[in-house]
Amino acid sequence: MKKFAMAAVAALSLSAVSAESCASSFSGFYAGVQAGINSTTGTLNIDNYIVTNTDTTKSSYKGTAGKKSFLGGIFAGYGMGVGSCAYVGAELYGNLGNSSNVLFDTTGHDADNKTFKITATKGYTIGGKVRLGYTVSQQAMIFIGLGLEYAKSTLKSENVQSAFAQSGITTTVTKKKGNISFAPSVGMDMFLNKNLFVRGEYTYVVGKKQKLNADQKNTAPTTSTAAIKANMTQQRFALGLGYKF
16 A cells, blocks of 8 residues: 555656646747748629720629748747646737739730739738647647737739720729738647747638729720729748747
């Protein structure tokens, strides 16, 4: 009985040490750099635009366009172990990257040499997230992130109808807007030594709608206003290198 009690105490002590080690290995302040790929998908709706330059025919358009771009950024945060192997923390991050997506372009495809081009651009992003993790070992942790990020998006319409002078209307219309988007993520941190760790993370950025009105003229001359609606979503995969202080 005495030996059993001693063994039980030893096992509990070893378990406590292991639990403390598992929780504490990821606890504390950290900072790092990251780089990866942005995959941007834009959906576009256009209503009431002039199809040709010689009549008043109007139409609607729906479509999608995607593009990949490089990003680089920094991150910093604080976290602590909860219980045996759970983890909770908060992180701030910023990414530099310019994702420009041509959503619509009739250049070279119209018999009247008309150009109607719509471009959506998303610049740098800054964000913050709560991280909830589980340490599968003293060196590795899987986590999910619940984040919000800010980005400035630009929607641009270029409308040039060469067969008719576009006097009295603005042929290039640009609208800039700052958006806050929900950005959930999932990833894994793994220590290379006591302080240095690597990270792999996938993030999905929920898109925000933007609207723009573009005036057009035909040979009548008649002015028509095309109503443009665009929505940009992003899927992002980044690799990071961090240091825990």
